[in-house]
Amino acid sequence: MTQPWEERAKAKRNAILAAIPEEWRIENPPVNQQVDVTGKYVQQFLNEREIEITETAAEGIVGRIAEGSWKSENVARAFCHRAALAHQLLHCLHEVFFDAAIADAKALDEYYAKHKKTIGPLHGLPVSLKDQFHVRDVETTMGYVGWIGTFEGKTGTEKEKVFESEMVRELRECGAVLYCKTSVPHTLMSGETVNNIVGYTLNPKNRHLTAGGSSGGEGALIGIRASPVGFGTDIGGSIRIPAAFNGLYGIRPSSGRLPYSGMANSMDGQNSILSVVGPLATSAGSLKLVIKALLDKKPWLHDPMVHEIPWREEQEQGVREGKLCFGVLRSDGIVNPMPPIRRAVDMVVKALLDQGHEVIDWTPPSHQPLINASMQTWTFDAGIDVKRAFALSGEPMAPQIDFYSSIDKEMTASEIAVVNVNLRTLKKEYLDYWVSTEKKTGIGRMVDAVISPLAPFPAARRERYKYYGYSTWVNALDLTSVVVPVTEVDKGVDKVVEKYEAIDENDREIQNDYDPEIYDGAHVSLQLVGRRLQEEKMIAIAELVGKVVGK
Amino acid sequence: MTQPWEERAKAKRNAILAAIPEEWRIENPPVNQQVDVTGKYVQQFLNEREIEITETAAEGIVGRIAEGSWKSENVARAFCHRAALAHQLLHCLHEVFFDAAIADAKALDEYYAKHKKTIGPLHGLPVSLKDQFHVRDVETTMGYVGWIGTFEGKTGTEKEKVFESEMVRELRECGAVLYCKTSVPHTLMSGETVNNIVGYTLNPKNRHLTAGGSSGGEGALIGIRASPVGFGTDIGGSIRIPAAFNGLYGIRPSSGRLPYSGMANSMDGQNSILSVVGPLATSAGSLKLVIKALLDKKPWLHDPMVHEIPWREEQEQGVREGKLCFGVLRSDGIVNPMPPIRRAVDMVVKALLDQGHEVIDWTPPSHQPLINASMQTWTFDAGIDVKRAFALSGEPMAPQIDFYSSIDKEMTASEIAVVNVNLRTLKKEYLDYWVSTEKKTGIGRMVDAVISPLAPFPAARRERYKYYGYSTWVNALDLTSVVVPVTEVDKGVDKVVEKYEAIDENDREIQNDYDPEIYDGAHVSLQLVGRRLQEEKMIAIAELVGKVVGK
Secondary structure, three states, X not given: OOOOHHHHHHHHHHHHHHOXXXXXXXXXXXXXXXXXXXXXXXXXXXXXXXXXXXXXXHHHHHHHHHHOOOOHHHHHHHHHHHHHHHHHHXXXXXXXXXXXXXXXXXXXXHHHHHHOOOOOOOXXXXXXXXXXXXXXXXXXXXXXXXXXXXXXXXXXOOOOXXXXXXXXXXXXXXXXXXXXXXXXXXOOOOOOOEEOOOEEOEOOOOOOEEOOOOOHHHHHHHHOOOOOEEEEEEOOOOOHHHHHHXXXXXXXXXXXXXXXXXXXXXXXXXXXXXXXXXXXXXXXXXHHHHHHHHHOOOHHHOOOOOOOOOOOHHHXXXXXXXXXXXXXXXXXXXXXXXXXXXXXXXXXXXXHHXXXXXXXXXXXXXXXXXXXXXXHHHOOOXXXXXHHHHHOOOOOXXXXXXXXXXXXXXOEHHHHHHHHHHHHHHHHHHHHHHHHHHHOOOOOOOOOEEEEOXXXXXXXXXXXXXXXXXXXXXXXXXXXXXXXXXXXXXXXXXXXXXXXXXXXXXXXXXXXXXXXXXXXXXXEEEEEEEOOOOHHHHHHHHHHHHXXXXX | OOOOHHHHHHHHHXXXXXXXXXXXXXXXXXXXXXXOOOOHHHHOOOOHHHHXXXXXXXXXXXXXXXXXXXXXXXXXXXXXXXXXXHHHHHOOEEEEOHHHHHHHHHHXXXXXXXXXOOOOOOXXXXXXXXXXXXXXXXOOXXXXXXXXXXXXXXXXXXXXXXXXXXXXXXXXXXXOEEEEEEOOOOOOOOOOOEEOOOEEOEOOOOOOEEOOOOOHHHHHHHHOOOOOXXXXXXXXXXXXXXXXXXXXXXXXXXXXXXXXXXXXXXXXXXXXXXXXXXXXXXXXHHHHHHHHHHHOOOHHHOOOOOOOOOOOHXXXXXXXXXXXXXXXXXXXXXXXXXXXXXXXXXXXXXXXXXXXXXXXEOOOOOOHHHHHHHHHHHOOOOOHHHHHHHHOOOOOOOHHHHHHOOOOOOOEHHHHHHHHHHHHHHHHHHHHHHHHHHHOOOOOOOOOEEEEOOOOOOOOEOOOOOOOHHHHHHHHHOOEEEEEEEEEOOOOOOOOOOOOOOOOHHHHHHHXXXXXXXXOXXXXXXXXXXXXXXXXXXXXXXXXXXXXXXX
């Protein structure tokens, strides 16, 4: 292990590229020359059939395969091809295993030919995975150079390239085809995806911007339509940020709904605010498809942290019948959203009102203590765990996560207990507020969902992700949240605010980062936040909101 | 606050006694003169009507009141009277508020007279509460002298004698009548109930023995039939121990099923193994009655830690239809149960086999690491929290909990993280074992419930509670467990084992504590352990097992 980290990183970087077939190699144009690589740009490298397949949502894909009009193998090849292009343009993959995927897809086609039925609800569906999932025959580096060739930094565990995470097993049983693992920021603790192996993951719609993080590779890959659906994780926004920045649907389920068992993680064992796993996809229906498929496998029999709550149709039903009530959070009072986000909020509110739904102002207890508590939990161990991972190779931390270098004192049991009691108290206050809206709405029911920014910006500019408050409050409260794409930045409409009245210097600085020229064309998304463990209902509401804004 | 702790304790002790009406005062005979104070003994102080009422199970009581044949007031008076006797014989109450109870009962009778219906499913049901619940107009001391006249040790909080715990609010809404709060060991961390205010809580069936702990006052009170149902809490056995030692049904639900919000606690904020709240009662049906009533109040709208899982009838239904499969744990291999416990296991196994159910040996992963992990979580903070409570008054710790005096180093965040990861791993291994029994049973389904001792003894002798392993493994795994009364010690049958082959010295010492003369007549109970969040199913199974053993 005396090899310099630069060489190890380079070897891994080259190995990822080497796994891409020669015939799928392309030139990567400079960012300024080609800002947007989605749509026509990436389509030029694909044939018509590949374009049709890759631009179909997950539920469409499984439908075509189930009815026999598409073959799993063709679907797998199309997505592998597009993923190869995506990685070359965006640096979004950590592991590439197209051969295994195509072999699995062939086996599924054989099964279908023989049995005249699918093997499960995801038969032939390509599914991409954030590089925290362990998949046999490939590594999990989580962006750490020191994890290359190891199992979570250790060797001789007998788990290397053999062990699979629980959800991987379930996805395979459902018939999903696994073909790649996607990039993350080392430590996972950033809204930008950057590490010393693949570098910086770019936003396909606007390569001036980040693809988001920490499930940034997922965001980029699905954003460019090189995956129909993929799984990320979220402890402070890491599913929702890349979903929002790439114009996707993405759900942060409450903890205990989907199986996290057997995944690599940072600061594993911190259990005050748990990281959760959930899907990102191009439609709300795709989120439902994969979550329902997984819940039908009874994950509570295989992951002791999963609650025995099957998919509840009746929760969706409630949404489809009649009038809903929304709360709208236009600003959290700490940092104001940029103009395109504000416009997106107005669009959603107007569209819902036009459909006869009710929208009231959301004036909850301050989010500041929730944001503070989240940050505290991320630094309980003063970064001991992540520093250990960096020390394995001697690689440097990216500037995006260097807040870990300035701390060195771990919290004690009684200090952590104070944080836990505080979090519980804050949750109670927030819930009480939520329930109190029953008396504020015209229809005598509490708010069904809160329309909220997910970040103050459509996407962050490089090294300018300065505020996480719009995503972390949801984690602190363990609520259900679904990101919904709303619109795109239009520099002709989304002007800089003249004489902006800033809340404070921090707010001014963030607002100053808004540059219509740079942001033009970027995706603008919002989140819909529901109470804890409301996954079915929130996906149904996300579908409804997506429809009313025309997405 | 310069008053010596002895004086403050004595004043409080006298105040509790003073709340008992003169006409209900009795002499307390010496233990040796009157070992068993249940049945005929306590009945001598009650009239026939009072005996009938107090010896009716909760579901019977609410039924009679609902049909109009009993009045809430009479029911309340009968239980208050019997509770007054119980406290004088057993030292089981911390707070006595009979006047408030009778006033509430009268109001319920008026409601019933006016509306010709009950106010809720617990209309007129007396419910006792462990002294962790905050109830208006009375204190919560949790047995700490330093908490007398405070709110959880603090003054000037504006919560003193005003604030009520969430479940108290729900119980009142359901129509329950609250009339007393029951004794606990200071710190709550003992299977014996002892503190410097009320002293030692005795087992009504056999006053040589403990009533159990930490919900020991509940155990004693319900055991002598001075309460039909009460609520305790359980972090290492504290509901199940007093239930078992007093021949009662008691459930330790999984965490997140019932609302703990707004209760006093020890080491609050330790969230690796959570204390849970649950009922103890004289029948399985009573457990169902109160849990279903509470879940119907949607506690997840008022306690953010409660999962949105309503009462699931279909889980009960499954139990009533057809053959069940049980695992039997005769010994955990660390400490062997005493002869009466072993006999009880044999009785249950035989009775179930006779009914056509299946019983297989339960050979799970070792319980030792689970027990160790439990103990670690109890001492994360090296007792800082409990020592602070003792320091308020200067009172001494009881010997039962003096393990706190020998530790002084708190665990750090990364040490706690290691425990958390270990616990999760152990849960996963245990769950995998559980699911694997699908292949071991004759009926192709996994074990429905594990028949297990709850302690190596029918009840502990004073200061001889030396092994908690049979209760704590359930907490470490967060499983559902219901205690079921099985039989009583019969000194003619339950002989000392000649030439006992001890596992080790600790095992020998515990086995040596078995003395048929002392234990004669004591309750013998077992627990039925189910998977996590299986409350409905496990209550139904407990009812079934209770029936087959004739309880």
